Amino acid sequence: MLAGAQLAITLCSLGLGVVSEPLIASTLTPLFHAVGLPEAAAHAVAFVIALAVVTFLHMVLGEMAPKSWAIAHPERSATLLALPFRAFTLLVRPLISALNAVSNGLLRLVKVRPREEGANPRTPEQLQHLVAESRRLGLIEANDHAVLSQALRATHADITPLIIPPGQIIAVPAAATAQQVIDACLRAQRSRLLVGSPADPAGVVHIRDAYLARKRGTDVTAAQLAYRIPALPPGTSVADAVARLRAARSQIALIRADDGATAGIVSLDDLLTTLLVPA
Template sequence: MDDIVNLSIVGVLIALTAFFVASEFAIVKVRSSRINQLVAEGSKKAIMAKKVTSRLDEYLSACQLGITVTSLGLGWIGKPAVKELLVRGFGLTNIPDSAISLISATLAFSIITFLHVVVGELAPKTLAIQKAEKMTLWLSGPLHAFYILMYPFIYVLNGSARMLTKMMGIDMGAEKEHSHSEEELKILLSESLKNGEINPSEYNYMNKIFDFDNRIAREIMIPRREICAIPEDMPLDDILAVMTKEKYTRFPVFSGDKDHVIGMLNKKQLFADIVYQEEKDQLKIQDYIYPVIEVIDTIPIQQLLVKMQRDRMHMAILTDEYGGTSGLVTTEDILEEIVGDIRDEFDEDEQPVIQKRADHHYVLDGKVRLDEVQDLIELPYNDEEIDTIGGLILKENIDIQEGQSIYLDDIRIKVLEMDGRYIKKIDLKKGVMSSDKDNTRTGLDIKEPLLVNEMTLSEK
């Protein structure tokens, strides 16, 4: 009868060890954000789990106390109980009595150690890690009850540990809620994508949102030379012709030149009044000009979006540090930074700013940002003063013409289309060997002796 009781106690101690080990790993592994979600959904078990996970230091001490006590109990009761059974079993054999004691003690120690390590620790640890959420919800209640029961001991043990760490010069301080950095969140998103928790579109949106705060308005603006603006004194018929051709809804209005934007003209309102106005000549353009936002072109686009929402404006004029107009930004330009290109029925002929021809071969718009180009082909170039690939080309060769190229190591950048000094389209190709380079000596291929010879000839 005593053997059955002792073995039952051994089984209970191993089960308790498994309980405390599983609780320890589960409450550490479980995601607090998931527990918060379950609490919001009204789960009663999640409320207790939230209480446990929000005070990890104290409840982990409870787990450690439980594991220590059960381990000591196994050593105190388990080994002698198993040894006694083995001694009786071996007593029925012809093994000498002197050897039976040694063999029984060794086997008893091995059996108890195996059960303690495998059944009491490794198996529950693996289960808790794999099913952290479920295990936390199931075990938080009993663990809380044990914590209340053993609170005086846990309080003394925690206090002693804090005093010891303080003597070592370590100030534990108050517990702080752990928060994830932006890079950590990106890693979590990558893991969620890999495991199928989110789809590629959601992953791309989130990555673009992280980059959103790092963008400034100048990087996404429509450059000054591409702005379709209307002079203040333009005749109405000419204004209607421009509006019919360009298909935009809103047009900046300037006085004198584009450095003096005085407002914005809404095509829809103007056309509606023309339809219902019997005498079109009585319309005054000045009555349809509304104020427009003017901001410095280095403003973060997140701040610009907030300002446009607050002022209920769909367009903002960007100015440079000297007060001149540098470009224009619309709400569509800002939203495209998150969701990608937004095309309407009037954009059928519009070509993508990045067109892939082959591996490491692209046709790009001249105003594509250098950081976007770096994502396609790593350029051996770093200049914070230049924003676009067109700016890079002009930096290397201000006199470059259509059809000419510059070379950066094995990368050829060829100008396909220009409008004056403005580079509209380029051909970018990586892996161009020196023997394949054309004879145009531009950009990085310009040699100083060549310039000297040209100057000498011109002087003659």
């Protein structure tokens, strides 16, 4: 993506130079010639002014202003630009690969070994040291230091302390109506409840789906509104559990022991709290 951005900027610069500079220079040359400058001097001055104008516009409108907009609105800029920029990089990938090969070849000629991107990953211990040094030098605030340190410490922590055992799980029967699901959620002050037996749930139902079903007047049961939840082994790390829940687009995971028995559930909220809230 970085190589694609560099190539696009270079192409824009060359395009502006080829089209704009001759146009501006040809427009200004007669004016300077009319005020008494020799033709060669008039052309040179006009060319310098054209080059300055094009460079200024390219840097301000083409690079600095879009960069500032992207920093101020990162989500919107990423949403708008991700697909077209990815299409551009796919289109010019052969050219990027060729340029990269030439660049690596030149580096090898001067006895420099090219390093692939991401070939030198940081260990958690190195990251902890960087965070500590950043705090010591005053580069990050105390709250940021606490959050980062907690996230790094909790990455490999076990989810076992976060597991809610079956005896504490609130569930609704599989045959419960939409209204019964709503009532149960309100009593438990939860937006999601397991469906069926806590020891062997059929899935999880969201109060939003129950409200929508009641509004439509459809006669559905909790089992029909439920969606499947991923299952994790008890020894899963917090970081891995978060990644798997996000990949499954689920807020709850079922914890199953090696013998297949249900050991409980764990929620994404609890996992993120462990990662981001200092102890």
